[in-house]
Amino acid sequence: MLKLMETLFSFNEILNNCIKTMNIKKQISLMYTNYISSPCLHGIIHPIIFIPQKAAKNISDQKFKYxxxxxxxxxxxxxxxxxxxTIVLNAVYWFNLIIRYGFCKMKQDCEISCDSDVLKYLKNNENIQYGHTIIKILEINNANNSLIGTTSMIKNKSEIKRRIAMISRHKKVSLRSIILSILVVAIIGSVGLTKASNLKTDDNSSSVSVSEVNPAAGFDNDEHNNTFGLWSGKDSYKISENGKDYNINIKSNIKFGTVNIQIYNDKEVLFKKSSPxxxxxxxSKEDAKNVRIKATGILTSGSYSIHVNNKQKIESVAIRNFQNINT
Known part of the structure; x- marks a missing residue:
């Protein structure tokens, strides 16, 4: 309890120092809760910064400052x-998918622009630590619980890769470009307003066909972010047909991100799971023809292994290790 009180006192000191550094005149409060998964700002007249309790217990003072x-x-x-x-406009134009999509992209660009503003206050090479802070928050709590009307530090996981890339390159997104994007969205949305009812969405939920996988491509589309030590890519393997029953054992130790494993043949998907x-x-010998394994990594740190047991001996198909992220 004493250690927790010391941590909270330290966090309040950090808040006060940041307020002075950034020349903010308003009184701002800190609140800790288990009902959100990401730090966020709430309130216009009396702003409050909400911090997930799990994050508060597992981050350093430096990361809390960021x-x-x-x-x-x-x-x-x-x-x-x-x-x-945007919430009000989304409610008014709920039937216009173009406008709703535009506001969604605007929020994502807003986070990138905010990242750029933070980097202006940081010293050289601190952008790396700031990027690790975003990764750490996602690692601590990968749920997606947020409060309406707040600015969640991490809301759209699919955009994390883009933000990390921007932070590592220290690119700036100006307020002018965001305003321009709003105007473009408004113009496009107004043009497509009367055609919203004719919009159709494609169903992309079907599994990947065999023809799209290169069976000889070990570590295909391999991408490694050297700055943050995360791997994204696709590994493909083919198991030679032996006309007998056999078992495939898959183990993974994923510390951050996900690895999606899929086993399939010419007829069907035999197994599909994230980070097993x-x-x-x-x-079975009936399914043993042209069996392929695909492992797809998304901002991943950790390892996985694939072994085949044909009841006579165990053969290693792949052992994949990714660099651990800094904490």
Whole structure:
């Protein structure tokens, strides 16, 4: 309990120092809760920064400073007000998919622009630590619980890779470009307003066909972010047909991100799971023809292994290790 009180006192000191550094005049409160998964800013007149309790217990003072600076940048930019305006407009134009999509992309660009504003206050090479802070928050709590009208530091996981790339290159997104994108969205949305009812969405949920996989491509589309030590890519393997029953054992120890494992043949998908810890899949001789394994990594740190047991001996198909992220 004493250690927790010392941590909270330290966090309040960090908040006050950041307020002075960023020349903010408003009184800002800190609150800790289990009901959110990401730090966020709430309130226009009396702003409050909400911090997930799990994050507060597992981050350093330095990372907490970056979190506070991120939310204070949202405050300086009046992003809470913009959020509420977009919520109202989304409610009014609920039937226009183009406008709704445009506002979604605008929020994503807003986070990148906010990242850029934070980097202006940091010293050289601190952008790397700031990027690790975003990764750490996602690692601590990978749920997606948020409060309406708030500015969540991490809301769309699919955009994390883009943000990390921008931070590592220290690119800046200006407020002018965001305003321009809003105008473009408004123009496009107004043109497509009367055609919203004719919009159709494609169903892309079907499994990947065999023809799209190169069976000889070990570590295909391999991408490694040297700055943050995360791997994204696709590994493909083919198991030679032996006309007998056998088992495929898959183990993974994923510390961050996900690895999606899929086993399939010419007829069907035999197994599909994200980051399986220890799975054994039985392959009958009827299904043993042209069996392929695809492992897709998304901002991944950790390892996985694939072994085949044909009841006579165990053969290693792949052992894949990814560099651990810094904490």
């Amino acid at each position: 979190i506070i600076m991120h939310e204070l940048c949202h405050l300086k930019r009046k992003d809470i007000l913009i959020n509420w305006i 810890k220890d799975e054994t899949i039985k392959i």
